[in-house]
Every structure is written in C-alpha cells, then in structure tokens.
Amino acid sequence: MSPPEAGGVLVGVDLGGTQIRAAVATGPGTHGEPVRRRTPAADGPQAVLDAVAAAVRQAAAGAQCLGLAIGIPGPLDPATGVVYDAPHLPGWRGLEAGRLLSERCGCPVVVNNDAKLAAFAEWTRGAGRGTRNFVFVTVSTGVGGGLVLDGELYTGTAGTAGELGHVPASPDGPRCGQGHVGCLEGVASGTAIAERARAAVDAGERSTLRDAKGELDARAVETAALAGDDLANRLFAEAGRALGRAVGGLVNVLSPDVVAVGGGLLGAGDLLFTPLRDALGEIAFAEPLARCRVVPAQLGTDAGLVGATSWALVRLRSVG
Amino acid sequence: MSPPEAGGVLVGVDLGGTQIRAAVATGPGTHGEPVRRRTPAADGPQAVLDAVAAAVRQAAAGAQCLGLAIGIPGPLDPATGVVYDAPHLPGWRGLEAGRLLSERCGCPVVVNNDAKLAAFAEWTRGAGRGTRNFVFVTVSTGVGGGLVLDGELYTGTAGTAGELGHVPASPDGPRCGQGHVGCLEGVASGTAIAERARAAVDAGERSTLRDAKGELDARAVETAALAGDDLANRLFAEAGRALGRAVGGLVNVLSPDVVAVGGGLLGAGDLLFTPLRDALGEIAFAEPLARCRVVPAQLGTDAGLVGATSWALVRLRSVG
Numbered sequence: 258m259s260p261p262e263a264g265g266v267l268v269g270v271d272l273g274g275t276q277i278r279a280a281v282a283t284g285p286g287t288h289g290e291p292v293r294r295r296t297p298a299a300d301g302p303q304a305v306l307d308a309v310a311a312a313v314r315q316a317a318a319g320a321q322c323l324g325l326a327i328g329i330p331g332p333l334d335p336a337t338g339v340v341y342d343a344p345h346l347p348g349w350r351g352l353e354a355g356r357l358l359s360e361r362c363g364c365p366v367v368v369n370n371d372a373k374l375a376a377f378a379e380w381t382r383g384a385g386r387g388t389r390n391f392v393f394v395t396v397s398t399g400v401g402g403g404l405v406l407d408g409e410l411y412t413g414t415a416g417t418a419g420e421l422g423h424v425p426a427s428p429d430g431p432r433c434g435q436g437h438v439g440c441l442e443g444v445a446s447g448t449a450i451a452e453r454a455r456a457a458v459d460a461g462e463r464s465t466l467r468d469a470k471g472e473l474d475a476r477a478v479e480t481a482a483l484a485g486d487d488l489a490n491r492l493f494a495e496a497g498r499a500l501g502r503a504v505g506g507l508v509n510v511l512s513p514d515v516v517a518v519g520g521g522l523l524g525a526g527d528l529l530f531t532p533l534r535d536a537l538g539e540i541a542f543a544e545p546l547a548r549c550r551v552v553p554a555q556l557g558t559d560a561g562l563v564g565a566t567s568w569a570l571v572r573l574r575s576v577g
Numbered sequence: 578m579s580p581p582e583a584g585g586v587l588v589g590v591d592l593g594g595t596q597i598r599a600a601v602a603t604g605p606g607t608h609g610e611p612v613r614r615r616t617p618a619a620d621g622p623q624a625v626l627d628a629v630a631a632a633v634r635q636a637a638a639g640a641q642c643l644g645l646a647i648g649i650p651g652p653l654d655p656a657t658g659v660v661y662d663a664p665h666l667p668g669w670r671g672l673e674a675g676r677l678l679s680e681r682c683g684c685p686v687v688v689n690n691d692a693k694l695a696a697f698a699e700w701t702r703g704a705g706r707g708t709r710n711f712v713f714v715t716v717s718t719g720v721g722g723g724l725v726l727d728g729e730l731y732t733g734t735a736g737t738a739g740e741l742g743h744v745p746a747s748p749d750g751p752r753c754g755q756g757h758v759g760c761l762e763g764v765a766s767g768t769a770i771a772e773r774a775r776a777a778v779d780a781g782e783r784s785t786l787r788d789a790k791g792e793l794d795a796r797a798v799e800t801a802a803l804a805g806d807d808l809a810n811r812l813f814a815e816a817g818r819a820l821g822r823a824v825g826g827l828v829n830v831l832s833p834d835v836v837a838v839g840g841g842l843l844g845a846g847d848l849l850f851t852p853l854r855d856a857l858g859e860i861a862f863a864e865p866l867a868r869c870r871v872v873p874a875q876l877g878t879d880a881g882l883v884g885a886t887s888w889a890l891v892r893l894r895s896v897g
Contacts, residue, residue: 332862332864334864341864389734390733390734404830406726406727406731407726407727407729407731409727411726411727411831412832413710413831413832413833413865414709414710414832414833414834414865414868414869415832415864415865415867415868415869416832417829417832417862417864417865418829418830418831418832418865419830420829420830420862420865421829421830423826423829423860423861423862424744424745424826424829424830424860425744425745425746425819425822425823425825425826425860426745426748427747427748427749428746428747428818428819428822429747435862437859437860438859438860439822439859440826440860498748499745499748502745502748502759503745505745506743506744506745506760507830509737509738509740509741509743509744510724510738510739510740510741510744510827510830511731511733511738512732512733512734512735512736512737512738513733513734514734539757539758539759540743540744540745540757540758540760541743542652542737542740542743542755544652544654544661544735544737545733545734545735545737545738545740547735548734548735549734549735
C-alpha cells in the first residue's frame, strides 16, 4: 500500500457521543496517531462540526486534507450525507452532515454509520479478514451491526441496512429504546439487561444485585454473574440465547463466511458467548452453519477509527 | 432481447415434488409453451433425472439444447450443483444433480433453489422489476424466499441464503418441520396453521372447524376464516403478525426497495396481508420502511419456470 496521498492526506473520524477521534489514513486498516477531542454534544450540531473540523486539521498536522470519512452514531443516508437521527447528538435529526463538514474542511466528505464502519474495519483488518460475506454484530448499550456482502459494504436502499438489533425476538417481549416491540435489543443489550435486573430486584427476586440497586447497570450485572449470582447469570443466559437465535437466523438469511460479535457487553466473554453459540443450532440450518465461523470481534474500541480511515482510502483515494 | 441462441436453445426447468415443467427461454422473463411431466419422485433420483432430461428434449422440440437451468425444491450449492437435501424428493441428499443432468443432456447445467429462482423471476418480470434490492417471501406449506441485493441474486457462502422462513419468531414457539425451535415457519406456514387449528379443536375450542376435523388443512382454515370463524381468523391474524414482524426485521437488516410476499397461502389475500402490513411498524425503523414497498408477488405458480428460463439466459448465454 502506498503512503498518504501525494500532496496531502486522507483523514478518518470516529464521532462518538462523548469523544471525537481523528487520524490520518496510512493504509488499509492502519492509521496515524489519533487526535482526541471532547464532543460538545450539548452545544448543538454546529459546535460539534466545528470540533470535528478542528480535530481534522490537528490530525493532518499541516498537510492538506484531501478528503475525509466520518462515522456517525445514528442512522443516515451515505448517498446524500444526511443524518436521519443521532440519539446521542441533540439537534442532528435531518442534518446535512456531509455538506456542512465539506464546507468547513474544504474537501470531499463521505459519511457512514459508525457500526457499519466498524464492520468494514473488522472485515479489513479483524475477524472478517479475507472473507466474501461477513456479518458484524455489536452489543453494548444497544445492539447494532453491519454487513459486507459479496465483498462490498452493504447499506441497502435507505443506507441503513445492518440494523441487526431490531429483528424479532419474541412477540411478547419488552419494547427496546427505539420503541420496537419484542426485538432483540429489548432483551440482549446492556440497557435491557440492566432494566430487567432492576425489575427483578424490584419484584423481590433474591440476588446480590439488591445491594447495588442505585447503580444497577450492565457492568454490575456482569460482576454479579461472574461471582455466581443466579439472577445475573440467568439474564446473561437469556440475552446470549436471544443473540444466538438472531445470529442463527442471519446464517439462514445471508449464509456468511464469518459472524463476528463485538461491543462492550462482550467484555463479559463466555458469559454471553457460550449461550450464544449454544443457541445457533435452534434456528440455523446445518449446511450454512457448517460453512460459517461465529467468533468474537478483534478490534475493540479501535474499530470505528480503523473503519473510518479505511473507508476514506476506499472511497476518496481518487481525489488524491 | 435476441431470439433463442443461434444453433440451439436454452431451456429452464422447474422441478417440483409432483410435477416437472420445462420450457425454452425466449427472453428475460418470457418462455415458450411449457412441457409438463409427472415427477416420479418415489422411483428415486435416477428416474427423476431421466424424466427431466426427457422433458428438456421435448421442450427443445428438435433444436439442440445448448444449456439448462433447473430450480430444485431444497437447499443446494449452486457453485457445485450438489443438492444438500430435498425433502419432497427421496434419495436426493448430497446428490450431484448438476453433473448428473449435464451427462444426461450433453450440455452445461446450472442448478439453483426453486424459491431463489422464483425471487429472480419476480425481480425480472414481477413485483421486483426495476429495483436494486429485492426480497421475495413465499408462504405455502413452508416459508421460503430469495434475495436480490445490489442487482444480483444473492446466495451467500453455502449457496443457501434467503431461507427467510427460519428466523426467530418466539423463543417459546413450536418446532417447524425442519426441527427449528420457535422460528417463523412454525407459526406462519400452511402446515403450522393447520396443526395449530387441529390442536385447538382437539383442546375443545369452539369452532366450525370441529366438523372438518378429518381434512383440516390450511385451505379449510382459510374457508372458515372467510366465513367468520373466530379460531380460524385468530390463526391467520397471528401468522400474519409473525410474517409482518419478520419482514420488518428484514427491512432493518437489508433495507430493500421492495418486499414481495407470494405463495399458496397468499390466496388468502387480506386475511394474511392486513395483519402482515399492520405489524411491520412493530419492528421496522421509519426511514427504511418509508423507502420500501411491501406488496403481493405477481407471478403466482409460473414464477419457478420464469425464474429458471431467465436464469438460463443470464448464466448460460455465453455458451450459445
């Protein structure tokens, strides 16, 4: 792979609800030392876009920025650069992020969803390397994902494809944070696990989590599960089973080479992964399952920035 | 589109459990007068393949058959021509159908799953015409389907992608005919509706279906529902809701332009389609749903043969 573009650099940005990270793309799956800035989310979109532009200038370190790829935490249309919504960024509904950033940075800008760029990163340098058909599922506060099909990042007609957390889990299940009835995210996300723990404790169920009630988040449930608490273990088992059934369904629908599962809740490791693996066969056909590896993701929190810089190279190299 | 290949013809075959249909491809989505033969399924694969070869000769009507595409009712690998299994064709597990037919017919043979070729047909000439991303769901004895993504029939790594009936519906749901726990086909297929009706009648539920008990199939439940029977209407409503939730999940995962729903159970029309449509919003995000039309399929039982002849043109034209 060649060094940064002659006469300038391509930059990737991972925009999160609390932090902006920017770095120069140095090759497929590699990037320079990242620049970090706080996301001034509460100050509105103009302030956030200004902070992104400043981070891009700092990352470019005096070189001309020839093009910019940015991952944004919400559904959006990559074709138009318009963000449909970004739950953690107030005021971003319907924002023309691509155009506004291009004006600020004076270069072409491509935008994509952060989870889809993380999927692209895992495909470029992580658990999906060398595959033709790849599914990435990320499980943290919510459940998201991305697809690489026939060797291309697949985003579908509205640009939003790969919303893997919002598939049916149970017709009687709880609503997820987005209001969907009985979908996967309502059972298998960090938010769902914490809510179900609080509800069980409130209902009088015996658990060491009764003491942690004030700060009862998914991390506390994980700690309790590892210490042998029955309620906490049951909640992780149910979440893992729901994830495994959903992944089994994706194996039938898409027959991928690899499904990689990442995200903060996978810090829980076997706690989630063992029931996930065990449930695959409830739904998946033998043949596509035999041709598919279901594995942990490899890049951790770096996936977003690796994805953005790699995407800049793929989509913007010709501007160099 | 040009006429049949100079010096010979391309033939498409729709192989069903009871009938073989063969026709000459005359253009994308069009074919000559079909030849029909009984499928001698019980006599084993060699007899069935002989009957297919005879139907092909008859359809070619003296012209040389330059290539043959066949749709087979079971999971298979289009890349190798090997059938993993075909539930309605005894002895076909692991059968090298492509090679065996090629030997019999003396020409190149491409094989694919019948539901995937029906999807290709609906995309070529039916409800998916002109789209880039298209999902076809067929609901009859079982639930199957096929995908056209980024303008190509998508079959995935094992060749089996598009098994849309085997996605999670409920963790407590019944097993489907393939043994999967709580998948869509266990609730929303003709087989499932008939089984659930029998179980309810056996459990003493009041219904006009008590009288039809001997021949209680999905058609009888449909007739009872149209005549106002509560049990029958509830079963169709539950099946339609499960289908709508599953389609809503596919809208989130794939963001298609169109989802077409066909198959024998759609003869029931609004009985299934109204609850299906109503349930989409339980799961689907607003943006991809606004960009997607969910409509009845258009080609009916001709889809398999239209798909096979169209597929012959796409995959075998170069041999002409």
